[in-house]
Every structure is written in structure tokens, then in C-alpha cells.
Amino acid sequence: MGIMEIIGVAASVSILSGWRLYLCIFATGLAMRLGALPLPDHLASLDVLANPWVMGIAALGATAEFLADKVMWLDSIWDTVHTLIRPVGGALLALAIVDPSDPATQVIAFILGGGASFMAHAGKAGARGVVNVSPEPVSNVAVSTAEDIATMGLLYLAYQYPVAAGVIAVILLVLVIWLLVLARRVLGRLVASVRAPQEPLPPA
Numbered sequence: 001m002g003i004m005e006i007i008g009v010a011a012s013v014s015i016l017s018g019w020r021l022y023l024c025i026f027a028t029g030l031a032m033r034l035g036a037l038p039l040p041d042h043l044a045s046l047d048v049l050a051n052p053w054v055m056g057i058a059a060l061g062a063t064a065e066f067l068a069d070k071v072m073w074l075d076s077i078w079d080t081v082h083t084l085i086r087p088v089g090g091a092l093l094a095l096a097i098v099d100p101s102d103p104a105t106q107v108i109a110f111i112l113g114g115g116a117s118f119m120a121h122a123g124k125a126g127a128r129g130v131v132n133v134s135p136e137p138v139s140n141v142a143v144s145t146a147e148d149i150a151t152m153g154l155l156y157l158a159y160q161y162p163v164a165a166g167v168i169a170v171i172l173l174v175l176v177i178w179l180l181v182l183a184r185r186v187l188g189r190l191v192a193s194v195r196a197p198q199e200p201l202p203p204a
Helices: 003-033 041-050 052-068 074-081 085-097 103-132 138-160 162-195
Strands: none
Touching (some): 003 041, 003 085, 003 138, 003 162, 041 052, 041 085, 074 103, 138 162
16 A cells, blocks of 8 residues: 555545544444454554454443434534534544654654544534524434445545545535535525514504
8 A cells, every 4th residue: 555545545534534423433444343444453453443442432422423424503513512522533533543653754644644633523513503494393313314325335445446535526526525515605695694683664
């Protein structure tokens, strides 16, 4: 696995952790325990994710997130609580993926991994804020389910096809930026409409 593929995998996993941190940890550990995810020697530090205790806690977290993410406004509260947890988790996963023999690369991976995870988290939280002000309650479940499926599919692609991992990371980054811009515009219009002066009632 070349340096570009390693960077691509680290970036993809970090960004996906900003959406579903617990799911990323559990799915990676499960794939390793089932032998579906053979890792190169320098990625041996990821073996800890296959530990039964780690997988059990990750499974509980993933289940709680799966349920909380389907409920209007509860999802935003969950996102707020995880504003620090997801970036740190994404940074640590990126740190575990890069070559441990190069401290400088590890520091860079930790910083960029945390930044990428935070951007993904911010984009998700902003988009979910837009969905929550929508009058259609079904959109919450639809958007959350799409995030679950996308996270699983993209995580599989990132690990199984490391050459494409860089492309996946770029696509995800563009998507995150678009979500941030969209959320800012929609919420800005909403705030402006609330602050707009109400027209006086006609005289009786």
C-alpha cells in the first residue's frame, strides 16, 4: 500500500467518523474478526478494534446513535454532545492507519484526521438542522438511513480498494463543504424571516 493510498484511507475513515464514529469502529472490528479485512503489517495497531470489549462498546454506541439520529431534534442534541468526541475519534483512527515509524507523518495525520472529521461532523449537524426545520417529519428518517448506508458502503470501499480511497475522500470533502454552505444559506434565510417585522393588521 503506497503513501497516497494510505493517506486516502486515513482521510476517508476520518471523514466517515464525523458521520458515524461508532459504526466505523464496530464495522472495522467486525470485518477483521470475520477475516474479511486483512490488514498490512503496519496497520496492525487497528487490531484493537477487533477486541470484544471495544466492539461491544462500539455496538452499543452505534445502536444508540442509530436510534437517536432518527428522532427530530434529538439528533441535533446527539450531534452537539459529540462535537468533541467525533473529531478526536477520527484523529485517532487516522493516527492508527499511518506508518508508526514516521512521527512527523503521524502528527500530520492526527491533525488532518481530526480536522476532516470535524468538518464532516459540522456538515452533518448543519444539514440535520435544516432537516429539522422542515415540515416533513419523514425526512429525518430518510436522511439518517441514507447516512447509515453511505457510511457502510464507503467504509467498505475505502478499505477494500485503497487506490480509490483518495477519490472517495475528495468526494466526501466536496459533499461536506456543500452541506455546510447549504445549511448556512437555509438557516440564514430562516433567521431573516423570523427577524423580519410583521405587517400591521388592517384596521377593523
